[in-house]
Amino acid sequence: xxxxxxxxxxxxxxxxxxxxxxxxxxxxxxxxxxxxxxxxxxxxxxxxxxxxxxxxxxxxxxxxxxxxxxxxxxxxxxxxxxxxxxxxxxxxxxxxxxxxxxxxxxxxxxxx
Amino acid sequence: xxxxxxxxxxxxxxxxxxxxxxxxxxxxxxxxxxxxxxxxxxxxxxxxxxxxxxxxxxxxxxxxxxxxxxxxxxxxxxxxxxxxxxxxxxxxxxxxxxxxxxxxxxxxxxxxxx
Numbered sequence: 001x002x003x004x005x006x007x008x009x010x011x012x013x014x015x016x017x018x019x020x021x022x023x024x025x026x027x028x029x030x031x032x033x034x035x036x037x038x039x040x041x042x043x044x045x046x047x048x049x050x051x052x053x054x055x056x057x058x059x060x061x062x063x064x065x066x067x068x069x070x071x072x073x074x075x076x077x078x079x080x081x082x083x084x085x086x087x088x089x090x091x092x093x094x095x096x097x098x099x100x101x102x103x104x105x106x107x108x109x110x111x112x
Numbered sequence: 113x114x115x116x117x118x119x120x121x122x123x124x125x126x127x128x129x130x131x132x133x134x135x136x137x138x139x140x141x142x143x144x145x146x147x148x149x150x151x152x153x154x155x156x157x158x159x160x161x162x163x164x165x166x167x168x169x170x171x172x173x174x175x176x177x178x179x180x181x182x183x184x185x186x187x188x189x190x191x192x193x194x195x196x197x198x199x200x201x202x203x204x205x206x207x208x209x210x211x212x213x214x215x216x217x218x219x220x221x222x223x224x225x226x
Protein backbone atom coordinates (compact mmCIF):
# COMPACT_ATOMS: atom_id res chain seq x y z
CA UNK A 1 0.00 0.00 0.00
CA UNK A 2 1.35 3.41 -0.99
CA UNK A 3 2.33 5.67 1.87
CA UNK A 4 3.33 9.31 1.54
CA UNK A 5 5.35 11.12 4.19
CA UNK A 6 6.06 14.83 4.41
CA UNK A 7 8.82 16.21 6.58
CA UNK A 8 8.86 18.52 8.43
CA UNK A 9 5.27 18.75 9.68
CA UNK A 10 5.76 22.47 10.28
CA UNK A 11 8.34 25.02 9.22
CA UNK A 12 8.85 28.66 10.14
CA UNK A 13 11.21 30.86 8.13
CA UNK A 14 11.96 34.58 7.85
CA UNK A 15 10.76 36.39 4.75
CA UNK A 16 13.16 36.20 1.82
CA UNK A 17 14.61 32.81 2.61
CA UNK A 18 14.75 30.00 0.09
CA UNK A 19 13.28 26.77 1.44
CA UNK A 20 12.72 23.12 0.59
CA UNK A 21 9.77 20.93 1.49
CA UNK A 22 10.23 17.17 1.34
CA UNK A 23 7.92 14.37 0.26
CA UNK A 24 8.69 10.66 0.19
CA UNK A 25 6.61 7.73 -1.04
CA UNK A 26 7.00 3.99 -0.57
CA UNK A 27 5.96 2.60 -3.97
CA UNK A 28 7.88 3.96 -6.95
CA UNK A 29 5.27 2.69 -9.45
CA UNK A 30 3.53 6.02 -9.91
CA UNK A 31 1.91 7.91 -12.77
CA UNK A 32 2.47 11.37 -11.39
CA UNK A 33 3.04 13.47 -8.29
CA UNK A 34 1.11 16.63 -7.51
CA UNK A 35 1.91 19.45 -5.07
CA UNK A 36 -0.99 21.42 -3.59
CA UNK A 37 -1.38 24.46 -1.40
CA UNK A 38 -4.14 24.62 1.22
CA UNK A 39 -5.02 27.82 3.06
CA UNK A 40 -6.85 27.55 6.41
CA UNK A 41 -10.49 26.61 5.92
CA UNK A 42 -10.07 26.52 2.15
CA UNK A 43 -9.81 23.97 -0.62
CA UNK A 44 -6.72 22.69 -2.35
CA UNK A 45 -4.97 24.67 -5.06
CA UNK A 46 -2.85 22.66 -7.47
CA UNK A 47 0.67 24.09 -7.71
CA UNK A 48 2.65 21.67 -9.84
CA UNK A 49 2.13 18.28 -11.48
CA UNK A 50 5.16 16.12 -12.33
CA UNK A 51 4.71 13.15 -14.63
CA UNK A 52 6.58 9.97 -13.74
CA UNK A 53 8.85 10.47 -16.76
CA UNK A 54 9.83 14.00 -15.71
CA UNK A 55 12.53 15.14 -13.31
CA UNK A 56 11.20 18.58 -12.45
CA UNK A 57 8.60 21.25 -13.07
CA UNK A 58 8.79 24.99 -12.50
CA UNK A 59 6.17 27.67 -11.97
CA UNK A 60 7.34 31.13 -10.99
CA UNK A 61 9.21 30.90 -7.67
CA UNK A 62 8.30 27.23 -7.27
CA UNK A 63 10.34 24.28 -8.48
CA UNK A 64 9.37 20.68 -7.85
CA UNK A 65 11.69 17.75 -8.47
CA UNK A 66 10.99 14.05 -8.66
CA UNK A 67 13.32 11.10 -8.11
CA UNK A 68 11.03 8.18 -8.71
CA UNK A 69 13.60 5.47 -8.09
CA UNK A 70 14.34 6.73 -4.60
CA UNK A 71 10.71 7.67 -3.86
CA UNK A 72 11.39 11.34 -3.22
CA UNK A 73 10.13 14.74 -4.31
CA UNK A 74 11.07 18.20 -3.16
CA UNK A 75 9.28 21.52 -3.51
CA UNK A 76 11.68 24.45 -3.61
CA UNK A 77 10.29 27.92 -2.87
CA UNK A 78 12.56 30.82 -3.73
CA UNK A 79 12.55 34.17 -1.94
CA UNK A 80 9.69 33.24 0.39
CA UNK A 81 6.96 35.80 1.14
CA UNK A 82 4.38 36.03 3.96
CA UNK A 83 1.73 35.20 1.35
CA UNK A 84 3.36 31.79 0.92
CA UNK A 85 2.19 30.84 4.43
CA UNK A 86 -0.09 27.83 4.02
CA UNK A 87 -0.08 24.05 4.30
CA UNK A 88 1.62 22.29 1.38
CA UNK A 89 0.38 18.83 0.44
CA UNK A 90 2.10 16.23 -1.68
CA UNK A 91 0.05 13.52 -3.43
CA UNK A 92 0.98 10.64 -5.71
CA UNK A 93 -1.10 8.72 -8.20
CA UNK A 94 -0.13 5.08 -8.25
CA UNK A 95 0.15 3.12 -11.47
CA UNK A 96 -3.22 1.57 -12.28
CA UNK A 97 -5.00 3.65 -9.65
CA UNK A 98 -7.54 6.44 -9.97
CA UNK A 99 -6.89 7.90 -6.57
CA UNK A 100 -4.32 10.26 -5.18
CA UNK A 101 -2.55 9.20 -1.99
CA UNK A 102 -1.83 12.25 0.14
CA UNK A 103 0.76 13.11 2.74
CA UNK A 104 -0.30 14.92 5.89
CA UNK A 105 1.27 18.16 4.74
CA UNK A 106 3.86 20.69 5.83
CA UNK A 107 2.55 23.83 7.49
CA UNK A 108 4.71 26.75 6.37
CA UNK A 109 4.86 30.08 8.16
CA UNK A 110 6.84 32.90 6.57
CA UNK A 111 7.60 35.60 9.13
CA UNK A 112 7.75 39.22 7.88
CA UNK B 113 -15.27 28.97 -15.39
CA UNK B 114 -16.35 28.39 -11.81
CA UNK B 115 -14.33 25.16 -11.69
CA UNK B 116 -15.54 22.75 -8.98
CA UNK B 117 -18.27 24.06 -6.69
CA UNK B 118 -19.62 22.44 -3.53
CA UNK B 119 -22.65 23.12 -1.39
CA UNK B 120 -23.21 23.58 1.47
CA UNK B 121 -20.03 25.11 2.93
CA UNK B 122 -20.94 24.07 6.48
CA UNK B 123 -23.46 21.71 8.01
CA UNK B 124 -24.26 20.32 11.43
CA UNK B 125 -26.14 17.03 11.58
CA UNK B 126 -27.56 15.02 14.42
CA UNK B 127 -26.66 11.35 14.72
CA UNK B 128 -28.89 9.29 12.44
CA UNK B 129 -29.82 12.13 10.10
CA UNK B 130 -29.13 11.98 6.36
CA UNK B 131 -27.93 14.56 3.89
CA UNK B 132 -26.55 15.03 0.41
CA UNK B 133 -23.39 16.97 -0.35
CA UNK B 134 -23.56 18.57 -3.77
CA UNK B 135 -20.68 18.85 -6.24
CA UNK B 136 -20.73 20.40 -9.70
CA UNK B 137 -17.94 21.03 -12.20
CA UNK B 138 -18.08 23.07 -15.40
CA UNK B 139 -14.83 21.89 -16.99
CA UNK B 140 -16.44 18.95 -18.84
CA UNK B 141 -14.24 16.54 -16.90
CA UNK B 142 -15.17 12.88 -17.12
CA UNK B 143 -13.59 11.90 -13.81
CA UNK B 144 -14.87 13.06 -10.44
CA UNK B 145 -13.88 12.14 -6.88
CA UNK B 146 -14.92 12.55 -3.27
CA UNK B 147 -12.29 12.79 -0.55
CA UNK B 148 -12.52 13.38 3.18
CA UNK B 149 -9.92 15.17 5.28
CA UNK B 150 -9.72 14.51 9.00
CA UNK B 151 -7.66 16.82 11.25
CA UNK B 152 -3.94 16.13 10.96
CA UNK B 153 -4.49 13.41 8.36
CA UNK B 154 -4.07 13.14 4.63
CA UNK B 155 -7.09 13.18 2.35
CA UNK B 156 -8.68 9.78 1.73
CA UNK B 157 -10.74 8.78 -1.29
CA UNK B 158 -14.36 7.85 -0.60
CA UNK B 159 -15.79 7.25 -4.09
CA UNK B 160 -14.92 8.12 -7.64
CA UNK B 161 -16.61 8.15 -11.03
CA UNK B 162 -15.12 7.82 -14.51
CA UNK B 163 -18.26 8.99 -16.28
CA UNK B 164 -22.03 9.32 -16.09
CA UNK B 165 -23.52 6.13 -14.72
CA UNK B 166 -20.18 4.68 -13.56
CA UNK B 167 -19.03 4.86 -9.95
CA UNK B 168 -16.66 2.85 -7.78
CA UNK B 169 -15.51 2.65 -4.19
CA UNK B 170 -12.36 4.27 -2.93
CA UNK B 171 -10.46 3.65 0.27
CA UNK B 172 -13.18 4.62 2.81
CA UNK B 173 -16.66 4.12 1.26
CA UNK B 174 -18.59 2.79 4.27
CA UNK B 175 -21.54 4.97 5.27
CA UNK B 176 -21.68 6.82 1.94
CA UNK B 177 -23.38 6.48 -1.41
CA UNK B 178 -22.93 8.28 -4.71
CA UNK B 179 -24.63 8.60 -8.06
CA UNK B 180 -23.56 10.15 -11.36
CA UNK B 181 -26.43 10.91 -13.71
CA UNK B 182 -24.69 13.77 -15.57
CA UNK B 183 -21.12 14.71 -16.43
CA UNK B 184 -21.38 17.86 -14.31
CA UNK B 185 -22.79 16.56 -11.02
CA UNK B 186 -21.52 14.04 -8.49
CA UNK B 187 -23.52 14.15 -5.22
CA UNK B 188 -22.41 12.31 -2.09
CA UNK B 189 -25.10 10.89 0.17
CA UNK B 190 -24.67 10.26 3.87
CA UNK B 191 -27.21 7.88 5.38
CA UNK B 192 -27.54 7.56 9.15
CA UNK B 193 -24.85 10.09 10.03
CA UNK B 194 -22.36 9.07 12.72
CA UNK B 195 -19.81 11.16 14.70
CA UNK B 196 -17.02 9.36 12.80
CA UNK B 197 -18.24 11.15 9.66
CA UNK B 198 -17.33 14.54 11.11
CA UNK B 199 -14.80 15.76 8.58
CA UNK B 200 -14.15 18.14 5.71
CA UNK B 201 -15.32 16.75 2.38
CA UNK B 202 -13.68 17.69 -0.88
CA UNK B 203 -14.93 17.02 -4.37
CA UNK B 204 -12.45 16.96 -7.25
CA UNK B 205 -12.50 16.45 -10.99
CA UNK B 206 -9.99 15.65 -13.72
CA UNK B 207 -9.79 14.96 -17.42
CA UNK B 208 -10.04 11.28 -18.35
CA UNK B 209 -7.16 8.83 -18.24
CA UNK B 210 -5.17 6.98 -15.61
CA UNK B 211 -1.99 8.79 -16.40
CA UNK B 212 -1.28 12.44 -16.52
CA UNK B 213 -4.55 13.96 -15.40
CA UNK B 214 -4.30 16.76 -12.90
CA UNK B 215 -7.03 16.83 -10.24
CA UNK B 216 -8.83 20.09 -9.43
CA UNK B 217 -10.52 20.51 -6.06
CA UNK B 218 -13.58 22.34 -4.79
CA UNK B 219 -13.60 24.53 -1.65
CA UNK B 220 -14.91 21.78 0.63
CA UNK B 221 -17.89 21.12 2.91
CA UNK B 222 -17.23 21.13 6.64
CA UNK B 223 -19.56 18.61 8.31
CA UNK B 224 -20.07 18.11 12.03
CA UNK B 225 -22.16 15.22 13.37
CA UNK B 226 -23.33 15.62 16.97
